[in-house]
Amino acid sequence: MKTHLKFLVILLLSGTMTFGQGQENYTPSQSNLEARQWFQNAKFGMFIHWGVYSILGDGEWVMQTQKIPIKAYEKLPTFFNPIEYDAKEWVKMAKDAGMKYITITSRHHDGFSMFDTKATDYDIVDGTPYGKDVLKDLADACRAEGIKLFFYYSLLDWRDDNYFPRGRTGAEIPGRSETGEWDKYIAFMKVQLTELLTNYGEIAGIWFDGHWDQKDWDGKKFGKLNVDWHYDEIYKLIHDLQPQCLIGNNHHLAPIEGEDFQMFEKDLPGKNTTGWGTDASDVGNLPFEVCETINGSWGFNLQDRKHKSKKELVQYVIKAAGHGSNLLLNVGPMPNGKIQEEHKESLKEVGEWMRVNGETIYGTKQGPIPPSDKMASTQKGKIVFLHLLDASETEVFLKDFNKKIKGIKFYKDETSVNYKKNKSGLSIQIPEARLDSIDTIIEVTLK
Known part of the structure; x- marks a missing residue:
């Protein structure tokens, strides 16, 4: 078993936690402001959703959608062995596509960590036959090619007993305890975020997701927040460890103090065609990022036939730039560590277009003509x-x-x-x- 010394130390040091929801009086450092400018100019990045859920080939929400008991789901890591994973190949693929950065899932809602962590044994190094830190290899490959690296980090957890009170999702997953200590869960996240910002060199940003799990939902809009996420502490921790590190949070709200960019899930800024996205009134003044899938799924889905055409993908890059936004285009690698051939071909096609026309995208701002479908x-x-x-x-x-x-x-x-x-x-x-x-x-x- 790993030592939980860091976890205990941070838990003890955390003391009485406040109930602020942002990093109060946050003033971005000069390096952070420069990073924001770089981000605004980058315009195109690769999103990677990868975890043990890829084994089942039914997307990253499979634990929730199939209501898989915790004990059954915990068998997945024991045969997760992505021996064909090649970080250098992934990075070269992204670079050839014209992408300037990569955002990868370090921990998704299933609670499994895709990196070497001392906060739990439920991770790729201790819990799988593969036994290696895929994020370390990716960080090294990104650094060698001049590609910036962001870490996606799930705020919610369908497995951890201390993720309590329970959120809107995961309630029907068998084997979950009906007790837990929220402050311990916050401390656990602090340990992991400290590791991610200490052990992998310079990190361009942290991409949070799951805030919405703790908000009431009436089918049309989100209501009140039921917990304190301690963003005042978490955001400060990140900026103290790496001042240039950009913070974004997929909460579908106006930016919270301490955040450095605003993201929009499967929607252009302010459009909210999904019904649960960000309304136009909540669009702030931070750099923008739109995230979208290359097919219909985030995580690997064997049955997904909704692969977007070259025209759809290129026009999404253009439309995002027309809103002054980046596009973060997602691929979901297979359990063996390979990226689907269809995805590779699409990335190649987009890259060919960007090499010819990238001047009209990179380093630009929103033009004077309002964007439309035409x-x-x-x-x-x-x-x-x-x-x-x-x-x-x-x-x-x-x-x-x-x-x-x-x-x-x-x-x-x-x-x-x-x-x-x-x-x-x-x-x-x-x-x-x-x-x-x-x-x-x-x-x-x-x-």
Whole structure:
């Protein structure tokens, strides 16, 4: 058994815990502000959902959806042996796709840790025949290739007795105790976060998920929060250990003090097409990130046939950038450690597009033309990149476009584009032969 000395020490030191919900009076360090700027410019990252749940091939929520008893689920690690895992291959795949960072699940809702932790034996090093720290290998590979590394960390836990009171999910999983000590659970998380920010070099960010599990839900909106997550302590701990480390929390709310970027799950900023996302009124002023799956699942799902096309994926990158946001595109590796061939092919296709057109995405800000399903705009200095996503329209009218124009041409082409500008707006004519089936890019140079 591992020693739980660190766990006990932090628990004792934590003392009486306050009930603040953010890092009060948080002032970002200079290194944090620089990291935020880097993040805003990066625009494209890889999300990786990987854990013992991949063995069952039914997504990362399989413990909940199939109501698997804890004792039965605990058998999974004993035959999790991803001998074909190659961190260098993963990182090269992400880099070739044009991605600038990777966010990987260090611990998901099933409570299994994919790293070497002293807080529990329920981890990949102590609980599996593989016996190696996959996050250590990934951190080394990222560092070698200049790719930034973020750790996803689940706030909720379907296994730990001290995750009590119980949240909205996991209630029907057999074998859960009806008692627990919340403060011990908070202390446990502090130990693990300390390890993640101490043992793997510089970490670009922590990506929290699960806050919503402790909020009432009436089927239409979230209600009151039933616990204190101690963000005042947790966020301070992270920023004290690595001041540049960016904190994001997938709570579907306006940013909480101490957070450094705002994420939007399966939705563009403020759209909330899911019904449980972030409303437009809760969109803050921090850097944005949209997360989406390459198919229909986060974790490996053997039956998933909802694989997105090249057009869908490229246009998602464009639409996210048109909202001034990054896109974090997810893959769910198989239990053997390999990434599905379909995913690899899609990443290759997106990478080919980004190598040609990445200038219109990386380092840009949201352009002056409001994004829609038909178009998006990004801007870099005096140049506006107009991305036309509807290949059927040969004339585009931009209402109330009152900026002074120096010239308009096709991107990477000296060919001028015909346009007319008056008090009503800007009309641009596109020859049918010049329309691209995925994205016709027009370069507008402002005076």
